[in-house]
Amino acid sequence: MRFLLLLSVLGRCWAQYDPHTQPGRTSIVHLFEWRWDDIALECERYLGPNGFGGVQISPPNENAVISNPSRPWWERYQPISYKICTRSGNEDEFRDMVKRCNNVGVRIYVDAVVNHMCGNGVSAGTSSTCGSYFNPGSREFSAVPYSAWDFNDGKCKTSSGEIESYNDIYQVRDCRLVGLLDLALEKDYVRTKVAEYMNHLIDIGVAGFRIDASKHMWPGDMKAFLVKLNNLNTSWFPEGARPFIYQEVIDLGGEAIQSSDYFGNGRVTEFKYGIKLGTVLRKWNGEKMAYLKNWGEGWAFMPSDKALVFVDNHDNQRGHGAGGASILTFWDARLYKMAVGFMLAHPYGVTRVMSSFRWPRYFDNGKDINDWVGPPSENEVIKRVIINPDSTCGNDWVCEHRWRQIRNMVIFRNVVDGQPFKNWWDNERNQVAFGRGNRGFIVFNNDDWTLSVTLQTGLPAGIYCDIISGDKINNNCTGIKINVCSKGLASFSISNTAEDPFIAIHVDAKLKTDE
Ligand code: QV4
Numbered sequence: 001m002r003f004l005l006l007l008s009v010l011g012r013c014w015a016q017y018d019p020h021t022q023p024g025r026t027s028i029v030h031l032f033e034w035r036w037d038d039i040a041l042e043c044e045r046y047l048g049p050n051g052f053g054g055v056q057i058s059p060p061n062e063n064a065v066i067s068n069p070s071r072p073w074w075e076r077y078q079p080i081s082y083k084i085c086t087r088s089g090n091e092d093e094f095r096d097m098v099k100r101c102n103n104v105g106v107r108i109y110v111d112a113v114v115n116h117m118c119g120n121g122v123s124a125g126t127s128s129t130c131g132s133y134f135n136p137g138s139r140e141f142s143a144v145p146y147s148a149w150d151f152n153d154g155k156c157k158t159s160s161g162e163i164e165s166y167n168d169i170y171q172v173r174d175c176r177l178v179g180l181l182d183l184a185l186e187k188d189y190v191r192t193k194v195a196e197y198m199n200h201l202i203d204i205g206v207a208g209f210r211i212d213a214s215k216h217m218w219p220g221d222m223k224a225f226l227v228k229l230n231n232l233n234t235s236w237f238p239e240g241a242r243p244f245i246y247q248e249v250i251d252l253g254g255e256a257i258q259s260s261d262y263f264g265n266g267r268v269t270e271f272k273y274g275i276k277l278g279t280v281l282r283k284w285n286g287e288k289m290a291y292l293k294n295w296g297e298g299w300a301f302m303p304s305d306k307a308l309v310f311v312d313n314h315d316n317q318r319g320h321g322a323g324g325a326s327i328l329t330f331w332d333a334r335l336y337k338m339a340v341g342f343m344l345a346h347p348y349g350v351t352r353v354m355s356s357f358r359w360p361r362y363f364d365n366g367k368d369i370n371d372w373v374g375p376p377s378e379n380e381v382i383k384r385v386i387i388n389p390d391s392t393c394g395n396d397w398v399c400e401h402r403w404r405q406i407r408n409m410v411i412f413r414n415v416v417d418g419q420p421f422k423n424w425w426d427n428e429r430n431q432v433a434f435g436r437g438n439r440g441f442i443v444f445n446n447d448d449w450t451l452s453v454t455l456q457t458g459l460p461a462g463i464y465c466d467i468i469s470g471d472k473i474n475n476n477c478t479g480i481k482i483n484v485c486s487k488g489l490a491s492f493s494i495s496n497t498a499e500d501p502f503i504a505i506h507v508d509a510k511l512k513t514d515e
């Protein structure tokens with residue numbers, strides 16, 4: 001009995017690292033700026049049936065309406081209140097989305113912006129997504145309510161009141177990040193307000209939170225509001241389940257603040273991951289895929305059981321935050337699919353797939369001056385996600401998660417979950433392969449010549465459908481077929497000019513040959 005008690009205590013203390021996805025589901029998709037009604041539909045028509053574990057949604061709380069530039073995507077990172085009321089929808093629509101997604105086995109993770117409120121330069125008034133009054137000058141947010149007592153002005157020691165040096169951990173936590181009014185999270189009143197907001201969402205049925213700008217909050221202050229959080233809603237989660245927590249902390253090394261400062265609260269975003277993977281696939285700085293043999297902790301990344309990983313995110317796909325030019329995005333489609341494929345095949349971390357909107361990039365002196373452009377909209381109303389007959393999205397929604405190569409690799413990750421990384425092979429340059437136990441195998445050709453090699457796959461003998469070039473439909477394969485012989489050996493040939501120069505096979509894509 002005591003052993004069971006110990007297990008339940010252990011379960012409680014590390015459960016905030018567990019995304020609580022349903023069995024057989026492993027990945028999160030960030031449906032950036034989607035409306036709640038469209039997310040509910042996508043859960044039912046696509047994410048549920050295709051094994052997605054959950055959706056990261058854009059901040060659901062009331063934000064400032066920024067008119068110059070016109071309705072930038074980043075206005076949603078300028079809170080005005082904790083009312084569930086944004087261009088993505090109201091509370092009823094939010095509740096409906098959470099229920100319908102949970103009912104088809106897809107979780108909801110909320111982007112929680114709780115380090116700050118809106119910018120100190122925003123004009124006072126009711127120009128907010130729910131009409132709540134606010135006055136940045138007097139630090140008044142009447143719909144929470146917050147007043148001047150609840151901000152860090154007195155605590156920040158810089159003359160500008162803004163963060164001036166990232167090497168001073170006090171500035172980074174207690175001063176304004178790009179002018180955003182910094183909440184006094186050492187105050188129990190503020191911690192309680194934040195916890196009330198998060199508990200409202202937990203009681204509706206969300207599974208956890210991406211905590212925005214975590215680097216700008218003291219880990220102890222975060223812990224103080226995290227311990228106030230309720231267990232997850234038992235309509236969809238087991239008794240005692242703790243909310244999944246992943247903290248946005250950009251730590252590329254060399255700063256005073258480190259990701260490990262936050263491990264006690266939950267998982268942390270590993271930004272080195274996407275930067276390094278982009279550099280390797282672009283073959284910059286002498287990097288090559290053969291070096292990926294010890295990918296993960298071997299590359300000085302944080303421990304896998306603390307990491308939330310991604311190829312790109314909503315910031316660095318448009319030059320914000322960290323990553324720079326090496327970040328691969330949907331704009332670099334061929335290499336991007338290889339990067340996402342590699343991430344989803346490799347055992348490291350909890351994986352998040354980006355799903356973007358297209359915007360009119362316009363480079364001036366190497367910088368995209370349209371990096372602010374908000375979601376597809378008509379008269380400031382976010383456009384619906386149109387699904388085309390070929391299952392792609394219209395209305396300038398990119399829907400990377402619906403690209404066959406990415407959708408099928410989300411499924412690949414589910415099929416090989418828990419299986420060890422093994423049977424690595426490389427040609428010492430940019431042709432590599434590896435397996436996941438006896439359930440999956442993947443081969444990449446990123447050299448400028450054809451890959452032609454026979455490899456040990458670790459898989460049972462049979463004919464497999466390559467789920468990159470096609471799909472297994474009924475017992476047919478619309479793409480390349482791979483014959484694995486009785487000893488697990490298979491021959492692979494991949495042209496360097498192929499549309500997608502990589503092949504992935506797994507036991508759920510094995511064709512029945514006795515029919
Ligand atoms: C400007 C000046 C300030 C001035 C202020 C006056 O730069 O010096 O004091 O006006 O009000 C927008 C504008 C920015 C403007 C600010 C208003 O771009 O120019 O400041 O609003 O104060 C997103 C965008 C930001 C945007 C912000 C708020 O990226 O450009 O700022 O939303 O709308 C660091 C952090 C990391 C952060 C990353 C971007 O450690 O946590 O920078 N990433 C997260 C989110 C990101 C979001 C924020 C944090 C803030 O992923 O999307 O920033 O919530 O690395």
Ligand code: CA
Pocket residue numbers: 115172173174175182183216217
């Ligand atoms: Ca802060």
